[in-house]
Amino acid sequence: MKHITRVFDLTKEEVEHLLKRALRLKEDFKKGKQRKSLAGKILALLFEKHSTRTRVSFEAGMQKLGGGTIFLSKTDLQLDRGEPLKDTARVLSRYVDALVVRTYGQEIVNELARWASIPVINGLSDLHHPCQGMSDVMTVIEKKGDITNLKIAWVGDGNNVAHSWIEMAARIGFTLVLACPEGYDPNPEILTEARQVAPKPIEIVRDPKEAVKDADVINTDVWASMGQEEEAEQRKKIFAPYQVNRELLKLAKPDAIVMHCLPAHRGEEITEDVLEGPQSVVWDQAENKMWMHMALLEWLLAG
Numbered sequence: 001m002k003h004i005t006r007v008f009d010l011t012k013e014e015v016e017h018l019l020k021r022a023l024r025l026k027e028d029f030k031k032g033k034q035r036k037s038l039a040g041k042i043l044a045l046l047f048e049k050h051s052t053r054t055r056v057s058f059e060a061g062m063q064k065l066g067g068g069t070i071f072l073s074k075t076d077l078q079l080d081r082g083e084p085l086k087d088t089a090r091v092l093s094r095y096v097d098a099l100v101v102r103t104y105g106q107e108i109v110n111e112l113a114r115w116a117s118i119p120v121i122n123g124l125s126d127l128h129h130p131c132q133g134m135s136d137v138m139t140v141i142e143k144k145g146d147i148t149n150l151k152i153a154w155v156g157d158g159n160n161v162a163h164s165w166i167e168m169a170a171r172i173g174f175t176l177v178l179a180c181p182e183g184y185d186p187n188p189e190i191l192t193e194a195r196q197v198a199p200k201p202i203e204i205v206r207d208p209k210e211a212v213k214d215a216d217v218i219n220t221d222v223w224a225s226m227g228q229e230e231e232a233e234q235r236k237k238i239f240a241p242y243q244v245n246r247e248l249l250k251l252a253k254p255d256a257i258v259m260h261c262l263p264a265h266r267g268e269e270i271t272e273d274v275l276e277g278p279q280s281v282v283w284d285q286a287e288n289k290m291w292m293h294m295a296l297l298e299w300l301l302a303g
Contacts, residue, residue, distance in 0.1 A: 002300060003113040003120045005106070006128040007167035008193070015134065015171045022138050022288070022295035029064065029291075036066030037302045044070045044092055045123070046077070046112075047102040053262060054123045054131070057290035058100055058297075065294055067301075070096065089115035097301055101125075119300040126160055126225070127187065132261050133164025135292035137172070139285045140217055143257050147174045148200070153215035153252070154178040155208045156242050156269055157235075158186035161221050161261055169202050170194035177203045179211035181238050208242050215252040219259040220244045220269050236268065245271045249279065257281045 003009060010018070028035070043062045045055060059069045074080055079088055089112045092099055098119045101109050106127035113120040122130055140147050152169070154162055158180045166186060169176040170193075178186065185191075185204055195202055205211050212218055223239040224232040244258065258270075258280045266272045275282060 001117070001119060003116075004130055004296065004300075005109050005113055005120065005122045007130045007133055007164050007171060009130070010171070012171050015168070018134060018292070018295050018299060019138050019141060019172075021299065022135070022292040023142060025294050025298075026288070026291040034064070035298075037298050038062065039066035041067040041098070041297075041301050042070060042096040043067060043098050043100065043297065044072060044096040045100045045102070046072045046074070046092075047100075047123070048074045048104060048108075049102050049124060051102055051123070053286050053289050054100075054102060057286075058123065058293050061290045061294035062297060064290075065298060067097075067297070085111045086115040088112070089120075090117070093117040098297065121296065121300075124160065127163060127190075128167075129160045129164045129261075130167075131289065131293060131296065132161050133168045134296075135289045136161075136165070136219070136259060136261065136285060137168050138292055139259065139281055139288045140257070142284070142288070143281055144216060147172065149174075150216040151175045151177065151214060152217045152219065153208075153211040154180075155211060155218060155220045155244055155248070156180065156239060157184050157221060157223060157225070158204075159221060159225055162186050163190050165219065166190060166194045166202055169200065170198035173199040175200045175203075177201075177205060177211040177215070179205050179208040179242060181242065182206060184238070208248060209251055212248055212251045215256055217257055217259060218244055218249065218252055221261055222263070222265055223269050239269065243269060243271065244274055246273060246277075249274055255279075259285050262286055 062069050093116050100121045100123040102123035106125040109122045223235045260282045
């Protein structure tokens, strides 16, 4: 029994297995080779934050594998009336086979994992978004093949998705350059821990042009994440030079791909023409969340 609270909960071999498995599942299902490997299994989704892709991809993926799902918001449960997380974790463990948590504090994910006797999967916290990081890397491999010799550029906030990309870079080995404004760098502890084991450079720069120069992949995210709405106007001014637009894209390799985990604020962190342009892979990227989630669930619940 294993929890996935962050990418570093997985070994290099486990990450590589899940990437291969997700690509295989996608290929097989597209050919009509369906599996019901999770028949009789139930997945609960406990979400405090809004979700489109994470929720639907987990629910659809679980059902494609023959299992069932139960969606729970915090207000649906006794958590909203003060029941301890440890009690909720132990009770849910008697009813369902796995739990996906989408919340604010990483400590909530960790506490549920501490007390649950079923796998707990981090579907997003303010600190980590491991499933996003893995499905994003799956997309790069699908489009580019071997990722280990590529240069990946992250442009924008050093947020939870950036943290999971940092840990993926450390686990499987590719060059990652993050361009962040001063004061918006990734968590220093996560960065230090990753650099200690990373086989390729993980760099922080201020100039997005430096990060994107000769990059194979350009990745970005919203400037203000959920829970940071009151900072949105201030962040627009600070992050304005970090917009992924046509001029910035010209500095990357001619066949570079553009990624965004969505939802996108067109005209802010990315322009409409780039998001909808021929180098954008965001829709495949969104789809691949489902295939990665299926690989994770099958591995955790069926072996």
